[in-house]
Amino acid sequence: MKKINKNILNSLQIYIWMLPAFILVFFFLIKPAFQTFFISLTEKIKISENQISVSINKIILENGNRDIKNKNKFKQLKNWKPIIKKINKTFNIFVKYDEINDEMTVKDTTELILIKIYNRLENEENLTKFVWFKNYKRMLNDSLMIQAFKNNILWLILFTSITVSVGLITAKLFIKIKWANIAKTIIFIPMSISYVASGIIWSFMYDKDVNIGTINALLNTIFKLLSFTGLNKYQPVAFLGRAETVNYALIFTGIWIWTGFCTVIFTAALNNIPKEIIEASKIDGANSIQTFLKIELPVIFPTTAVVITTMIINVLKIFDIVYTMTGGGPAGVSEVTANRMYRTAFNEGNFEYAAAIAVVLFLAIIPAMIFNIKIFIKEEINKN
Amino acid sequence: MKKILYFIILILFTISCSKTDKNEIHIIGTWGGSELNNFLEICNASGVKVKFETTRDLDALITTRIEANNTPDLAILPNPAKLQELAKKGKIKPLDFLNKEELLKSYSETWIDLASYGGKLFGIFYKASNKSVIWYNPVEFKKNGWDIPKTWDEMIKLTDKIRESGKTPWSIGSDIGWPLSDWIENIMIRTTGPEKYQAWIDHEIPWTDPCIKNAFMEWKKIIGNPKNLYGGIDGTLALTFQNAAFYVFQENPKAYMYYEGDFMGGIVANELNHIKFGENMAFFAFPPIKEEYGVPVVGGADVIAIFNTSKNVKKLLQFLTTKEAHEIWAKKGGFISHNKNVSYDIYPDIISKSSARILTEAKIYVFDASDMMPPSVGNQGGFWDACKRFIQNPDDIDKILADMENLAENNY
Numbered sequence A: 001m002k003k004i005n006k007n008i009l010n011s012l013q014i015y016i017w018m019l020p021a022f023i024l025v026f027f028f029l030i031k032p033a034f035q036t037f038f039i040s041l042t043e044k045i046k047i048s049e050n051q052i053s054v055s056i057n058k059i060i061l062e063n064g065n066r067d068i069k070n071k072n073k074f075k076q077l078k079n080w081k082p083i084i085k086k087i088n089k090t091f092n093i094f095v096k097y098d099e100i101n102d103e104m105t106v107k108d109t110t111e112l113i114l115i116k117i118y119n120r121l122e123n124e125e126n127l128t129k130f131v132w133f134k135n136y137k138r139m140l141n142d143s144l145m146i147q148a149f150k151n152n153i154l155w156l157i158l159f160t161s162i163t164v165s166v167g168l169i170t171a172k173l174f175i176k177i178k179w180a181n182i183a184k185t186i187i188f189i190p191m192s193i194s195y196v197a198s199g200i201i202w203s204f205m206y207d208k209d210v211n212i213g214t215i216n217a218l219l220n221t222i223f224k225l226l227s228f229t230g231l232n233k234y235q236p237v238a239f240l241g242r243a244e245t246v247n248y249a250l251i252f253t254g255i256w257i258w259t260g261f262c263t264v265i266f267t268a269a270l271n272n273i274p275k276e277i278i279e280a281s282k283i284d285g286a287n288s289i290q291t292f293l294k295i296e297l298p299v300i301f302p303t304t305a306v307v308i309t310t311m312i313i314n315v316l317k318i319f320d321i322v323y324t325m326t327g328g329g330p331a332g333v334s335e336v337t338a339n340r341m342y343r344t345a346f347n348e349g350n351f352e353y354a355a356a357i358a359v360v361l362f363l364a365i366i367p368a369m370i371f372n373i374k375i376f377i378k379e380e381i382n383k384n
Numbered sequence B: 001m002k003k004i005l006y007f008i009i010l011i012l013f014t015i016s017c018s019k020t021d022k023n024e025i026h027i028i029g030t031w032g033g034s035e036l037n038n039f040l041e042i043c044n045a046s047g048v049k050v051k052f053e054t055t056r057d058l059d060a061l062i063t064t065r066i067e068a069n070n071t072p073d074l075a076i077l078p079n080p081a082k083l084q085e086l087a088k089k090g091k092i093k094p095l096d097f098l099n100k101e102e103l104l105k106s107y108s109e110t111w112i113d114l115a116s117y118g119g120k121l122f123g124i125f126y127k128a129s130n131k132s133v134i135w136y137n138p139v140e141f142k143k144n145g146w147d148i149p150k151t152w153d154e155m156i157k158l159t160d161k162i163r164e165s166g167k168t169p170w171s172i173g174s175d176i177g178w179p180l181s182d183w184i185e186n187i188m189i190r191t192t193g194p195e196k197y198q199a200w201i202d203h204e205i206p207w208t209d210p211c212i213k214n215a216f217m218e219w220k221k222i223i224g225n226p227k228n229l230y231g232g233i234d235g236t237l238a239l240t241f242q243n244a245a246f247y248v249f250q251e252n253p254k255a256y257m258y259y260e261g262d263f264m265g266g267i268v269a270n271e272l273n274h275i276k277f278g279e280n281m282a283f284f285a286f287p288p289i290k291e292e293y294g295v296p297v298v299g300g301a302d303v304i305a306i307f308n309t310s311k312n313v314k315k316l317l318q319f320l321t322t323k324e325a326h327e328i329w330a331k332k333g334g335f336i337s338h339n340k341n342v343s344y345d346i347y348p349d350i351i352s353k354s355s356a357r358i359l360t361e362a363k364i365y366v367f368d369a370s371d372m373m374p375p376s377v378g379n380q381g382g383f384w385d386a387c388k389r390f391i392q393n394p395d396d397i398d399k400i401l402a403d404m405e406n407l408a409e410n411n412y
Helices: A002-040 A049-062 A080-091 A106-123 A134-141 A143-176 A180-192 A195-205 A214-229 A243-271 A275-283 A288-299 A301-316 A320-325 A337-347 A351-383 B002-018 B033-046 B058-067 B080-088 B100-106 B109-114 B138-144 B152-164 B178-201 B210-223 B232-238 B241-249 B264-271 B311-320 B323-330 B350-361 B383-392 B394-409
Strands: A042-044 A128-130 B025-029 B050-054 B074-077 B123-128 B133-136 B257-259 B282-285 B297-299 B301-306 B365-367
Touching: A002 A042, A002 A351, A042 A351, A049 A080, A049 A106, A080 A106, A106 B080, A134 A143, A134 A351, A143 A180, A143 A243, A143 A301, A143 A337, A180 A243, A195 A214, A195 A243, A195 A320, A243 A301, A243 A320, A275 A288, A288 A301, A301 A351, A320 A337, A337 A351, A337 B058, B025 B058, B025 B311, B033 B050, B033 B311, B033 B323, B058 B074, B058 B080, B074 B080, B074 B311, B080 B301, B100 B109, B109 B365, B123 B311, B133 B138, B133 B241, B133 B264, B133 B350, B152 B210, B178 B210, B178 B241, B178 B257, B178 B297, B178 B365, B178 B383, B210 B383, B210 B394, B232 B383, B241 B257, B241 B264, B282 B350, B297 B350, B301 B311, B311 B323, B383 B394
Parallel strands: B025 B050, B025 B074, B297 B365
Antiparallel strands: A042 A128, B074 B301, B123 B301, B133 B257, B133 B282
């Protein structure tokens, strides 16, 4: 008896040790993901305040009133009591006669009725309606979302290509020079600051006022120094305020933050190339550039792939920089998907639409994730 | 056994440390720095303990706190639109404990109306701004024998007079466009009154409504003649709002009148060293057009709303309506009060004093319309651009308004 129990316990042990992690992953990752998907297929029933106004006005007219203006006192209308009765019946609410004082106008009374209607909706009915993919269709027509998608693609192309290439080049160059470590530290330091802090610092850097914004101050000084050549006075540029420059300014901040990451990874990868291969190529007469392009790059290709996909995953999720620096402005020019999701959910309170945006973002990141993991597994297998 | 005892004592201690003061009121708002310090001083004077949470994203914070049933006691909202939305959904409590007659002794009725919904008062305003002032240089006016216009027609006559004497009357900076929309807003409220103004904001009347076209036509009397604007039409469209002001107040002025809010004083004084408010820089109220509307003020103000009616909340709110509460901040500057009983002498500088006078004498106060409309309609690409197009070609007005109407249709 004891021996059987011990065996069962041993096999069970694996699952018991996994259980805490599994519970966390299930309740904080898997279940919410499915819930988000289901929420994105629903919609909150909205009442049309316009329609209600129209109905109320109709009832007032039907009771022998003409030319009603919003500022007319409600109690002075003809048959105001039957009007209230009919309104109560039509909208299934209960407005008491003494809730309307002598001062209240038609507009005030309409507002009171709206309050009662909203109150009734909250207490009684189930406000959520199943609408299949309506939220997703809406995204295709939403000009802000389209701008956000366009911007994400811009970020994707510029951010990824520049961080990876600059990271690669600096990794290669900083091995040879004397102060390599200092250079690598400087380029990596932005990674140690929180993204929000970086965003705020760069907001100041880009400021239009020459007494605050470093970039404008620099350009102003240069123009002043060169004024003897007849250059006109420098007009400060609002980098974050102009539609033409804002996206590039934000992307540059992102690049400033993340390039260090690529440099460090590539440095490690380049250092791990077996020395024999480099020496062999030198013996064969290859110069530095040929060695770099034809030998080193192909050898570190798995690392390059991982770095690229990591950067892609980062850039699709980009939020902090945009949120702290421009909030999506000016007029939605610098919007990105994650920012739209936040605004829709928390500023507009439309959680269902935001859920749909979240699902789209999730689907966009999955291919990059899968690729990343595949290469990682391949590397693990190769090592072993 | 001992270990368990120590553990229990530690837990109890931690719990007792984190107990929140039941008498403390929790407020959320966007104020920080010196603004916040001034407000906290006022709260101290009321005798109520306050904990203020500053946030840049007030909208999001309030939405989530309401969803989570974790509302603060007070919230300082940036405009009445949000107040009305919360009142409609029953999330904030009416201020039934305040006496309307008492309030009317200190405040114009317009302030009560703006913060009411469904016949009940839901908020009190605090810290208003004044965007209905026209700046000028008294020294230049005296030198040239010009009088301050008291009506719109007088201002147009003055414009013509200045132009005919060979000088340029106005300097307008419209590289972005928002100063232009402020002109139209002031004209709208003075020609159509508060109800139509609100209907305009809510898109209950179309942009092609004759009253809107009429406002633009009135504006044309000032900007229609390129000789009225410094730099002509092209110059105006390229000028920043700051530089436009500098041209009026520099040693050799290029123009003589400038319209924008009371905050311009600080901006100009910062740039030009010889400015002395009251002497070579002052303002007069944006003149009335239709007598029935008097001299309205366009601007912005914060409004305070409550989520519950506990004893301390009521005490604080009652105090905030008194003139003492306003005087504490007014004394420090950077704050004008719409309370009629606050003595004008308490303001530290003549700009605040004059601005406060215009504010308290206004029977009608409205909020900056372009801020209250959906951003794509009210700001860049919409209202602001419409004004720029109008300056370039006033005859295009029908098409401009039709395009605005199209834009509005898609955004409301």
